[in-house]
Amino acid sequence: MIRTISLVGMPGSGKSSVGRQLARRLRLPFADSDAVIEQRVGESVRGFFEREGEDRFRELETIVLRELLTHDHGVIATGGGAVLRPENREVLQARSTVVYLRSTPDELFRRLRHDTQRPLLQVDNPREKLRELFTRRDPLYRETAHFIIETTRPTVQSLVGFILMQLELAGLVDPSHAPSPVDPSSHAG
Numbered sequence: 001m002i003r004t005i006s007l008v009g010m011p012g013s014g015k016s017s018v019g020r021q022l023a024r025r026l027r028l029p030f031a032d033s034d035a036v037i038e039q040r041v042g043e044s045v046r047g048f049f050e051r052e053g054e055d056r057f058r059e060l061e062t063i064v065l066r067e068l069l070t071h072d073h074g075v076i077a078t079g080g081g082a083v084l085r086p087e088n089r090e091v092l093q094a095r096s097t098v099v100y101l102r103s104t105p106d107e108l109f110r111r112l113r114h115d116t117q118r119p120l121l122q123v124d125n126p127r128e129k130l131r132e133l134f135t136r137r138d139p140l141y142r143e144t145a146h147f148i149i150e151t152t153r154p155t156v157q158s159l160v161g162f163i164l165m166q167l168e169l170a171g172l173v174d175p176s177h178a179p180s181p182v183d184p185s186s187h188a189g
Contacts, residue, residue, distance in 0.1 A: 003172065004074050006092050008141050009101035010134060011080040012112040013151055014159065018101060019077035021160045026173065029074040033082065036064050045079070046122075062088055069095040080133070083140040093144050097172055099163055100145035102138070105130040107151070146170075 005022065007015040016032050023030035034045050037060055041048050049057050061079055065088055068076050076096065082088050092098050103111075109127045123129050142148065147166050151159060167173040 004069060004071065004076060004096040005167070006069075006076045006078055006096040006098045007101055008078050008083055008092065008098055008144060009080065009151075010103055010105075010108055010130070010137065010141075012108045013080075013101040013103040014156065015077035015080075015101055017156045018159050018163070019075045021156050022163060023075035025160060025164060026075065029071070030077075031068050031074060032077040033061060033064050033068060034077075034079045036068065037061065037079075040064070058085060061085075066091060081137070083137060083144050089140065089144045093146070097147070097167070098145045099166075100141040100148045101151050101159070102141070102148055103151040105134045108134075 005026075005028075007019050007022075009015055016035075019032065020030050037048070037057075038044055041060070043051075045057070048060075058081065061082060062085055065076075065078065065082060068074075069091055078092070082092070105127065108130050112130070113126065147163070147170075149159065149163055149166070164173060
């Protein structure tokens with residue numbers, strides 16, 4: 001039986017893109033916790049973060065995660081800082097299979113250097129900020145994760161295929177959901 005699958009990782013590690021594709025392949029609903037928060041507060045995460053502060057955002061994030069994890073099955077992309085609170089790490093690990101999409105700070109900087117929507121990266125030296133965040137968060141992601149997937153693979157589809165393979169080998173998904181060499185969706189461009 002498929003449990004809920006939660007994706008954790010740094011901002012820009014691909015949680016939303018991979019999560020959407022993974023949910024599609026597993027025929028499960030997809031939720032992005034940041035998108036749920038934006039819908040609930042009626043503004044961007046960045047706007048809410050700037051107006052209300054990080055503590056208030058983290059409180060709301062905890063509430064949304066708990067709600068999303070009450071559903072039986074689905075794929076959830078969490079916010080990059082979701083693992084900062086011990087209660088979030090506990091509920092993620094207890095109620096879902098947690099996949100850590102691990103990216104290096106330099107890889108993340110290449111992806112995010114022009115991003116203006118991530119509140120924690122709106123600083124003079126975003127590369128250094130990513131290194132600081134990674135140093136603090138990597139041990140928390142590792143502590144929470146059931147699986148660690150390096151994001152150095154070239155495409156979202158190849159990452160999804162690798163995750164499916166790991167879940168299948170662990171007996172967590174039906175082999176019929178795993179990628180096959182002739183699966184046309186794995187070659188989509």
